[in-house]
Amino acid sequence: MTAFTVRLVPCLTDNYAVLIHLPDSGATILVDAPEDGPIRAALGTEGWRLSHVLLTHHHGDHVQAVPLLRAETGAAVIGPAAEADKLPALDRAVADGDRFAIGGLDIAVIATPGHTLGEVSYFLPAAKLAFTGDTLFSLGCGRVFEGTPEMMWASLETLKRVLPDDTSVYCGHEYxxxxxxxxxxxxxxxxxxxxxxxxxxxxxxxxxxxxxxxxxxxxxxxxxxxxxxxxxxxxxxxxxxxxxxxxxxxxxxxxxxx
Ligand SMILES: [Zn+2]
Structure with a gap:
């Protein structure tokens, strides 16, 4: 099992970014990029170097720090292919069912449309972590902006079916x-x-x-x-x-x- 450390980074008014550090490979993964200052400060405090960014969806409060952080660190940016035209340039475009590894940590992509049409969640089965962006919140779910209620319900049903009970779920906001x-x-x-x-x-x-x-x-x-x-x-x-x-x-x- 690949060792890892997770750090939640409060950004803006109620957003969260998450940093996952893998000491064996030295990789550090950021999930969503609401604000560069707090993310940079957390990286500095920990002494971590950003290597990858995972994006859940195209809203500004999830992606707006990508250009600055990428320019400073050269991190590779990964996000949903279905929203590639609305996202900062992607080094890797992903879709439902894709699996890839960073620093030995396996990452599965789950399409969870409804809040936006191309939103994805990321599931790290070995680490028992999931990042559900603005699809699933604790005790809530995202507003249905681009999709339909049926689509959002299907996405939540998928998360219920796919994510084991002992998965630690991280969401995009403190709501x-x-x-x-x-x-x-x-x-x-x-x-x-x-x-x-x-x-x-x-x-x-x-x-x-x-x-x-x-x-x-x-x-x-x-x-x-x-x-x-x-x-x-x-x-x-x-x-x-x-x-x-x-x-x-x-x-x-x-x-x-x-
Ligand atoms: Zn959003």
């Missing part, structure tokens, strides 16, 4: 506290959700991130992953309806939740 308030409003009888909400409150009160979170915890508590659960359909007044319809109703309710 968990506000996601918890909404989740409790639609799934208030869910004990796992109540427990996670208390944990999130304590973490945020201590100034700590709520990520990573295990896939098992998300499957139990995230209403957007539970659209196929009869209890949630009932709570939405959609008993017997297809999961995609329940998901769409939950997503609509979240879009207007105050």
């Amino acid at each position: 968990t506290a506000s996601n918890a308030r909404f989740a409790l409003s639609v799934d208030g009888d869910n004990a796992a959700l109540a427990a996670r909400a208390r944990e999130v409150e304590a973490l945020r009160a201590a100034g700590r991130p709520t990520l990573p979170v295990t896939m098992a915890a998300e499957k139990a508590a995230n209403p957007f992953l539970r659209a196929d659960e009869p209890a949630l359909a009932r709570a939405m007044g959609l008993e017997g309806q297809p999961a995609a319809a329940v998901f769409a109703a939950v997503r609509r309710a979240k879009d207007t939740f105050k």
